[in-house]
Amino acid sequence: xxxxxxxxxxxxxxxxxxxxxxxxxxxxxxxxxxxxxxxxxxxxxxxxxxxxxxxxxxxxxxxxxxxxxxxxxxxxxxxxxxxxxxxxxxxxxxxxxxxxxxxxxxxxxxxxxxxxxxxxxxxxxxxxxxxxxxxxxxxxxxxxxxxxxxxxxxxxxxxxxxxxxxxxxxxxxxxxxxxxxxxxxxxxxxxxxxxxxxxxxxxxxxxxxxxxxxxxxxxxxxxxxxxxxxxxxxxxxxxxxxxxxxxxxxxxxxxxxxxxxxxxxxxxxxxxxxxxxxxxxxxxxxxxxxxxxxxxxxxxxxxxxxxxxxxxxxxxxxxxxxxxxxxxxxxxxxxxxxxxxxxxxxxxxxxxxxxxxxxxxxxxxxxxxxxxxxxxxxxxxxxxxxxxxxxxxxxxxxxxxxxxxxxxxxxxxxxxxxxxxxxxxxxxxxxxxxxxxxxxxxxxxxxxxxxxxxxxxxxxxxxxxxxxxxxxxxxxxxxxxxxxxxxxxxxxxxxxxxxxxxxxxxxxxxxxxxxxxxxxxxxxxxxxxxxxxxxxxxxxxxxxxxxxxxxxxxxxxxxxxxxxxxxxxxxxxxxxxxxxxxxxxxxxxxxxxxxxxxxxxxxxxxxxxxxxxxxxxxxxxxxxxxxxxxxxxxxxxxxxxxxxxxxxxxxxxxxxxxxxxxxxxxxxxxxxxxxxxxxxxxxxxxxxxxxxxxxxxxxxxxxxxxxxxxxxxxxxxxxxxxxxxxxxxxxxxxxxxxxxxxxxxxxxxxxxxxxxxxxxxxxxxxxxxxxxxxxxxxxxxxx
Amino acid sequence: xxxxxxxxxxxxxxxxxxxxxxxxxxxxxxxxxxxxxxxxxxxxxxxxxxxxxxxxxxxxxxxxxxxxxxxxxxxxxxxxxxxxxxxxxxxxxxxxxxxxxxxxxxxxxxxxxxxxxxxxxxxxxxxxxxxxxxxxxxxxxxxxxxxxxxxxxxxxxxxxxxxx
Ligand code: FES
Ligand code: FES
Numbered sequence: 001x002x003x004x005x006x007x008x009x010x011x012x013x014x015x016x017x018x019x020x021x022x023x024x025x026x027x028x029x030x031x032x033x034x035x036x037x038x039x040x041x042x043x044x045x046x047x048x049x050x051x052x053x054x055x056x057x058x059x060x061x062x063x064x065x066x067x068x069x070x071x072x073x074x075x076x077x078x079x080x081x082x083x084x085x086x087x088x089x090x091x092x093x094x095x096x097x098x099x100x101x102x103x104x105x106x107x108x109x110x111x112x113x114x115x116x117x118x119x120x121x122x123x124x125x126x127x128x129x130x131x132x133x134x135x136x137x138x139x140x141x142x143x144x145x146x147x148x149x150x151x152x153x154x155x156x157x158x159x160x161x162x163x164x165x166x167x168x169x170x171x172x173x174x175x176x177x178x179x180x181x182x183x184x185x186x187x188x189x190x191x192x193x194x195x196x197x198x199x200x201x202x203x204x205x206x207x208x209x210x211x212x213x214x215x216x217x218x219x220x221x222x223x224x225x226x227x228x229x230x231x232x233x234x235x236x237x238x239x240x241x242x243x244x245x246x247x248x249x250x251x252x253x254x255x256x257x258x259x260x261x262x263x264x265x266x267x268x269x270x271x272x273x274x275x276x277x278x279x280x281x282x283x284x285x286x287x288x289x290x291x292x293x294x295x296x297x298x299x300x301x302x303x304x305x306x307x308x309x310x311x312x313x314x315x316x317x318x319x320x321x322x323x324x325x326x327x328x329x330x331x332x333x334x335x336x337x338x339x340x341x342x343x344x345x346x347x348x349x350x351x352x353x354x355x356x357x358x359x360x361x362x363x364x365x366x367x368x369x370x371x372x373x374x375x376x377x378x379x380x381x382x383x384x385x386x387x388x389x390x391x392x393x394x395x396x397x398x399x400x401x402x403x404x405x406x407x408x409x410x411x412x413x414x415x416x417x418x419x420x421x422x423x424x425x426x427x428x429x430x431x432x433x434x435x436x437x438x439x440x441x442x443x444x445x446x447x448x449x450x451x452x453x454x455x456x457x458x459x460x461x462x463x464x465x466x467x468x469x470x471x472x473x474x475x476x477x478x479x480x481x482x483x484x485x486x487x488x489x490x491x492x493x494x495x496x497x498x499x500x501x502x503x504x505x506x507x508x509x510x511x512x513x514x515x516x517x518x519x520x521x522x523x524x525x526x527x528x529x530x531x532x533x534x535x536x537x538x539x540x541x542x543x544x545x546x547x548x549x550x551x552x553x554x555x556x557x558x559x560x561x562x563x564x565x566x567x568x569x570x571x572x573x574x575x576x577x578x579x580x581x582x583x584x585x586x587x588x589x590x591x592x593x594x595x596x597x598x599x600x601x602x603x604x605x606x607x608x609x610x611x612x613x614x615x616x617x618x619x620x621x622x623x624x625x626x627x628x629x630x631x632x633x634x635x636x637x638x639x640x641x642x643x644x645x646x647x648x649x650x651x652x653x654x655x656x657x658x659x660x661x662x663x664x665x666x667x668x669x670x671x672x673x674x675x676x677x678x679x680x681x682x683x684x685x686x687x688x689x690x691x692x693x694x695x696x697x698x699x700x701x702x703x704x705x706x707x708x709x710x711x712x713x714x715x716x717x718x719x720x721x722x723x724x725x726x727x728x729x730x731x732x733x734x735x736x737x738x739x740x741x742x743x744x745x746x747x748x749x750x751x752x753x754x755x756x757x758x759x760x761x762x763x764x765x766x767x768x769x770x771x772x773x774x775x776x777x778x779x780x781x782x783x
Numbered sequence: 784x785x786x787x788x789x790x791x792x793x794x795x796x797x798x799x800x801x802x803x804x805x806x807x808x809x810x811x812x813x814x815x816x817x818x819x820x821x822x823x824x825x826x827x828x829x830x831x832x833x834x835x836x837x838x839x840x841x842x843x844x845x846x847x848x849x850x851x852x853x854x855x856x857x858x859x860x861x862x863x864x865x866x867x868x869x870x871x872x873x874x875x876x877x878x879x880x881x882x883x884x885x886x887x888x889x890x891x892x893x894x895x896x897x898x899x900x901x902x903x904x905x906x907x908x909x910x911x912x913x914x915x916x917x918x919x920x921x922x923x924x925x926x927x928x929x930x931x932x933x934x935x936x937x938x939x940x941x942x943x944x945x946x947x
Pocket of ligand 1: 829839852
């Protein structure tokens with residue numbers, strides 16, 4: 001395996017101060033006092049406000065747009081439709097472009113045809129947001145309705161895009177071994193069709209942007225981007241035909257990301273376009289209805305699965321036909337979500353023969369993209385449910401069927417035989433059986449399951465297990481720049497983003513561990529494209545792994561320089577010096593020391609010795625083309641009232657291994673937050689559409705998010721057994737481990753509680769209505 | 784920003800965080816938009832604009848209300864307190880301190896609403912049980928934390944406040 005550590009194999013962290021301590025988060029003080037700067041908190045003088053007119057039809061031709069009356073309304077400055085956008089281009093794919101997807105890309109405004117309810121049709125600019133929204137009703141658009149397709153398995157009815165023969169955007173296969181042979185040898189075959197419902201990240205803060213053209217600097221400034229600011233600057237430059245350096249993207253504080261926030265959406269073009277055109281600042285804040293119908297959806301997939309086994313439960317092979325409901329357009333994620341599903345479907349198990357055919361199909365729904373553990377929440381849920389069904393058919397214990405098929409520690413590194421994002425999937429390290437044992441032990445699964453099952457009442461209790469592997473630390477690089485100024489103040493800058501996960505704290509801890517200063521004395525800057533020339537961003541649980549490693553190496557470089565200058569000043573050899581408590585001192589005479597500030601002063605061009613390059617300013621780009629894989633196991637306990645069919649998750653246990661943790665308490669927060677989001681998708685959250693393609697869950701009254709009363713007790717345990725070997729700080733990403741297994745564990749728990757009817761469980765979210773159907777004896781089992 | 788006052792405007796007088804304001808405001812402007820955009824006090828957040836998420840919670844004459852579904856004119860002659868009123872200078876309120884120590888926030892967007900809801904809860908019930916805490920906070924949505932750390936923070940805050 002190629003190591004990303006290159007020649008500097010700093011496997012030992014010399015100064016552990018900072019790393020591994022649950023220090024209080026550095027960003028919290030401003031948030032607690034209401035002093036954060038979220039996008040809608042920012043005002044510029046003379047600012048105009050935008051509103052987006054969205055299609056009320058799921059599929060229609062636009063025959064006419066009349067804006068004359070609307071333009072006369074109070075406060076209206078201008079209205080833009082597709083025809084007004086000069087040399088407009090479609091929004092390109094960010095991840096893994098496939099040429100054949102070009103015909104399905106979205107333009108910032110609809111060109112003569114709308115493809116989902118919420119498709120942007122016009123942009124209104126007015127003096128206030130109230131006025132801009134007033135005018136939405138005064139634009140007269142004539143629509144000619146077209147047949148609507150909301151079923152991803154109906155691939156031919158009325159192609160959504162002119163140049164396409166049907167609605168299949170992409171059709172590909174991932175495979176290894178010989179599945180036909182495996183099924184020929186099978187002693188038992190288990191079949192399951194499993195559906196994962198449409199839901200999404202739904203951050204509590206909606207999207208928002210401010211754009212302004214600064215004529216004195218000749219620069220277009222955009223506030224509000226996050227996640228991948230450098231990439232988005234490139235996209236905007238390409239679409240506006242400007243040079244990249246004439247655009248600055250600035251990330252404010254961000255009220256949650258979860259994969260959906262920060263991608264390049266139509267508004268990310270429209271608002272800067274309007275600001276350039278009007279030479280005035282323009283602000284747009286998405287409302288919640290817009291957020292639910294315009295921001296990326298995710299998760300809707302159907303798995304037709306067949307598993308070949310021996311009678312003892314050994315898996316011989318798996319065949320999957322995966323239909324992915326892409327919505328009306330291909331957006332920035334291309335088809336990465338179902339590709340990830342197909343790549344990670346084998347999970348932590350040895351599956352010698354595997355074939356997954358993916359069909360990503362366009363429908364008249366909001367376009368889909370990534371959401372925390374994209375593709376994996378779905379494939380893990382499906383696979384884990386399939387395993388339990390097989391166990392039930394073969395009368396094997398759910399723990400046993402997993403244990404006997406898990407990849408063993410001695411198999412590491414393990415080549416899965418699939419690929420994603422152009423990389424072969426290779427699990428780098430992990431003790432999968434141990435994680436399963438631990439979660440079984442922690443939850444007292446063996447003891448409690450039988451006791452709870454025997455309990456004869458209206459309340460049926462069930463336990464469900466899921467094991468998972470999580471891809472983290474996606475490459476190819478991330479950078480960090482560390483500067484120490486003349487006063488000794490330390491600043492870290494990076495291209496990674498802070499979407500609420502606490503990046504400022506994590507990076508400060510890593511820098512402080514090398515420089516032996518207190519983390520709160522380090523300022524971390526991020527999300528501004530002018531800070532550092534290159535950046536990738538925060539997604540795929542990569543920020544701590546990639547930016548953290550870059551900070552570590554940059555800090556090592558600056559440390560070396562500090563020692564060099566100190567050695568010169570103190571008239572000794574570098575080898576005689578160490579850094580301790582932020583001072584540079586002699587190993588043998590610790591009272592002989594210089595403060596960081598003193599050395600910083602000696603580093604300035606004025607004072608620096610002539611044979612040493614002045615300055616304390618280092619940038620490091622950490623490059624790695626291999627993901628590092630976290631893993632774990634989840635158990636959920638549910639209670640089902642068989643009279644009302646109410647499903648109450650009672651307890652969740654998650655055991656996970658992410659290698660080293662920089663701040664264990666923050667990691668725990670990631671696990672818990674992810675778990676509760678995952679429970680939302682398993683029990684409550686769903687974007688529903690009626691047959692005409694109307695979104696019927698456009699508010700928090702219809703799209704239900706978990707609150708304190710729907711949230712069970714969560715217990716998690718971090719194993720520290722498989723440090724990453726791919727980066728110097730030995731970390732794997734933590735952001736998606738809480739959510740990865742919970743859907744499957746919940747579904748299995750419901751099946752367990754339902755006893756004989758449990759084999760019907762084949763869908764998420766599981767609502768009381770579905771439980772009721774499963775309990776009905778003569779029910780149509782295909783649901 | 785709330786622009787030019789039309790015929791639909793009223794002159795209102797209210798106290799926000801102890802300071803008295805007199806402003807002409809369009810009758811349709813919500814209380815949260817007024818506080819944020821007209822007064823420039825932006826600690827109160829808007830998560831849904833339809834009264835479900837609790838992010839916009841403020842104290843209205845000492846009672847928690849959702850300022851996204853109230854109009855600014857309804858606050859005429861009343862007193863409003865926002866999250867900005869909780870700490871004095873750099874000294875955090877015990878509830879804020881407890882949230883900080885217990886990692887009761889991640890992105891921080893829901894936090895102002897939670898802090899004020901907890902302040903109200905603890906003023907009525909200084910020693911709430913877990914079930915009571917869950918019940919009382921069920922009108923506030925947090926999308927980041929999974930609530931465990933928030934519940935721990937409330938228990939810690941209750942201890943701090945009983946010690947005061
Ligand atoms: S913004 Fe007022 S309740 Fe959500
Ligand atoms: S901390 Fe992000 S919504 Fe609660």
